[in-house]
Amino acid sequence: MTDNSNKGPPKNIIETIRSWMGFENMPLKKDTLPPKSGFNIWYLMILFFFISLIQQFFFSPKVGPIPYSQFKQYVIEGKVGTLTIGPEKISGTLTEKQGQKFTTVRVDDPNLVKQLDEHGVSYFGRHENKFLGFLLAWVIPFGIFFLIVRFSMKKMGTGMGVMSFSKSKAKIFAESETKVSFEDAAGIDDAKEELQEVVEFLSNPGKFQKLGGRIPKGVLLVGPPGTGKTLLAKAVAGEAKVPFFSISGSEFVEMFVGVGAARVRDLFSQAAKQAPCIIFIDELDALGKARGMNVMGGHDEREQTLNQLLIEMDGFETNKGVIIMSATNRPEILDPALLRPGRFDRQVLVDRPDINGREAILKIHSKNVLLGPEVDLRKIAGRTPGFVGADLANLVNEAALLAARKSKETVEATEFDEAIDRVVGGLEKKNRVMNAREKEIVTFHESGHAIVAESVEHADPVHKISIIPRGIAALGYTQQQPTEDRYLMTRPELLDRLAVLLGGRVAEELVFEEISTGAQNDLQRATDIARSMVTEYGMSERLGLVTYERPRQSMFGPQGFASSNQTYSEEKAAQIDEEIARFVDEAHQRVRKILTERRGVLDKLAELLAEKESVQGEELRTMLSDSPHEAA
Ligand code: ADP
Ligand code: MG
Numbered sequence: 325m326t327d328n329s330n331k332g333p334p335k336n337i338i339e340t341i342r343s344w345m346g347f348e349n350m351p352l353k354k355d356t357l358p359p360k361s362g363f364n365i366w367y368l369m370i371l372f373f374f375i376s377l378i379q380q381f382f383f384s385p386k387v388g389p390i391p392y393s394q395f396k397q398y399v400i401e402g403k404v405g406t407l408t409i410g411p412e413k414i415s416g417t418l419t420e421k422q423g424q425k426f427t428t429v430r431v432d433d434p435n436l437v438k439q440l441d442e443h444g445v446s447y448f449g450r451h452e453n454k455f456l457g458f459l460l461a462w463v464i465p466f467g468i469f470f471l472i473v474r475f476s477m478k479k480m481g482t483g484m485g486v487m488s489f490s491k492s493k494a495k496i497f498a499e500s501e502t503k504v505s506f507e508d509a510a511g512i513d514d515a516k517e518e519l520q521e522v523v524e525f526l527s528n529p530g531k532f533q534k535l536g537g538r539i540p541k542g543v544l545l546v547g548p549p550g551t552g553k554t555l556l557a558k559a560v561a562g563e564a565k566v567p568f569f570s571i572s573g574s575e576f577v578e579m580f581v582g583v584g585a586a587r588v589r590d591l592f593s594q595a596a597k598q599a600p601c602i603i604f605i606d607e608l609d610a611l612g613k614a615r616g617m618n619v620m621g622g623h624d625e626r627e628q629t630l631n632q633l634l635i636e637m638d639g640f641e642t643n644k645g646v647i648i649m650s651a652t653n654r655p656e657i658l659d660p661a662l663l664r665p666g667r668f669d670r671q672v673l674v675d676r677p678d679i680n681g682r683e684a685i686l687k688i689h690s691k692n693v694l695l696g697p698e699v700d701l702r703k704i705a706g707r708t709p710g711f712v713g714a715d716l717a718n719l720v721n722e723a724a725l726l727a728a729r730k731s732k733e734t735v736e737a738t739e740f741d742e743a744i745d746r747v748v749g750g751l752e753k754k755n756r757v758m759n760a761r762e763k764e765i766v767t768f769h770e771s772g773h774a775i776v777a778e779s780v781e782h783a784d785p786v787h788k789i790s791i792i793p794r795g796i797a798a799l800g801y802t803q804q805q806p807t808e809d810r811y812l813m814t815r816p817e818l819l820d821r822l823a824v825l826l827g828g829r830v831a832e833e834l835v836f837e838e839i840s841t842g843a844q845n846d847l848q849r850a851t852d853i854a855r856s857m858v859t860e861y862g863m864s865e866r867l868g869l870v871t872y873e874r875p876r877q878s879m880f881g882p883q884g885f886a887s888s889n890q891t892y893s894e895e896k897a898a899q900i901d902e903e904i905a906r907f908v909d910e911a912h913q914r915v916r917k918i919l920t921e922r923r924g925v926l927d928k929l930a931e932l933l934a935e936k937e938s939v940q941g942e943e944l945r946t947m948l949s950d951s952p953h954e955a956a
């Protein structure tokens with residue numbers, strides 16, 4: 325809800341109208357709540373009231389109509405000056421009372437003209453211009469009213485322009501307008517690389533069509549807020565030099581039912597005319613929340629809009645040269661239908677930048693800032709783990725403001741220090757930065773996973789180790805790259821996987837006295853594997869080849885209705901638990917042995933991670949080849 329502390333009388337006409345129309349409690353910003361529906365009746369009523377007021381004021385005669393009989397009386401008494409006779413109305417002036425005006429409604433009176441001639445009244449006929457009257461009385465007030473409303477809407481920046489029932493509000497950027505290029509986004513090289521293909525396709529669609537290559541229809545950029553997703557989408561358009569249609573998911577959430585769907589239709593038909601081009605839907609989650617998730621009856625309008633989007637995407641041929649891009653920081657709540665093949669089937673991760681990335685981003689944003697000679701951007705990057713592009717842009721800006729306040733010629737290191745403290749303070753509240761101690765633990769934890777993965781025979785090779793927080797829960801991550809698709813897993817493979825999962829926790833045990841809660845998810849997954857080995861795959865010698873089904877949840881029915889028919893005895897249950905514990909224990913011992921043997925590499929890797937924040941698998945393998953160990 326917006327903070328509307330100003331409860332006094334409205335200050336200007338726009339506010340007055342807004343308050344009449346019940347707008348005053350509505351959010352003014354696009355990205356707050358969707359406007360309430362159901363006020364449009366009010367809207368019309370007030371409009372009519374307004375117009376009749378205008379008519380009363382401007383178009384009614386100064387003296388009310390007099391009875392026809394009285395008019396005749398005036399004529400007979402010779403009190404009438406001039407007279408204008410219209411088809412329905414007679415108006416005129418009196419000779420007395422300073423020529424007061426009057427009107428009367430004309431009745432069928434064939435003798436009138438004769439009488440007027442007799443009494444020497446001068447009279448005109450008048451051709452009543454109905455159209456003009458209508459124009460004056462209705463169209464112009466309507467027009468003025470709409471102009472005012474529209475103007476006020478624009479000023480408020482709300483997405484509910486009354487005039488634009490179906491016109492898409494997607495802004496059409498001409499080629500030159502997204503002057504953004506890949507150079508403006510740093511620290512997200514993986515994402516840029518993936519998008520390079522899209523750029524190539526857009527700048528030369530013909531080439532791809534000839535070869536019959538399949539181009540993704542929809543590309544979904546996924547990543548935490550402020551990492552540069554919107555920037556990247558613009559950069560793709562800028563690089564390919566194609567028009568860029570952008571609209572935000574929250575703008576679709578409209579007050580009139582059906583408007584959103586009409587807008588989607590409009591957007592796609594506009595885009596089709598301008599191909600090759602990009603349609604960018606920002607904040608897809610506002611629109612694409614899984615349908616039927618809303619307990620309170622749901623939001624019809626949003627669902628209609630979403631359905632329309634799905635229909636348009638399906639009806640679109642990629643070879644027309646239109647690529648639909650979208651961004652979200654909450655992929656988990658998206659409607660699964662959006663992620664189906666032929667829709668947003670390509671997902672690009674836009675991750676938080678590592679130290680090199682942060683340095684590059686700082687460089688971009690301080691291009692136009694006069695830096696003092698002692699400012700070291702590398703050092704600043706080192707002090708800001710967890711910051712995203714938007715935070716860093718904000719940091720440079722804060723520092724520049726501080727310097728300006730102190731009337732300095734250049735921005736110096738002290739301003740950056742101060743600015744970092746400020747920004748970090750804000751982020752700490754949001755739980756987004758690690759303190760030094762946490763960072764140390766995470767470096768050893770992730771190093772543990774990685775070394776175990778490289779030491780056991782059947783684990784996938786390590787692609788990248790990173791301590792940059794990713795997503796919401798994980799503090800760091802070790803990325804393993806499968807070398808082939810697997811449908812079956814052998815016992816040794818499962819045991820190796822179990823070992824890798826325990827690697828993080830064991831490294832913490834070896835290095836620190838106390839252990840942390842960071843391994844919770846690892847342990848849960850390890851236990852799951854061990855349980856499956858015992859109860860489903862028949863891999864425990866003690867329990868043999870019998871499977872022990874666990875209560876399963878229906879795939880389709882409502883959650884929580886598990887059929888809890890345990891088909892084995894309590895005694896067996898205890899044995900199962902023992903076996904699971906044994907598998908995990910054995911893996912624990914094995915991992916301890918590996919990491920104790922390779923403690924040297926563990927320390928070295930952790931140190932490297934602390935310094936660089938992310939380490940490629942290759943580097944780790946080089947380090948390990950200098951430190952052989954017995955096959956585990
Ligand atoms: P998102 O859409 O992911 O929330 P934005 O693209 O809106 O983030 O980023 C907001 C601003 O932060 C950008 O306009 C840019 O100034 C800055 N920014 C974000 N990421 C980067 C980056 N990787 N490189 C340079 N600047 C960035
Ligand atoms: Mg954005």
Ligand code: ZN
Binds near residue numbers: 773828846
């Ligand atoms: Zn872990």
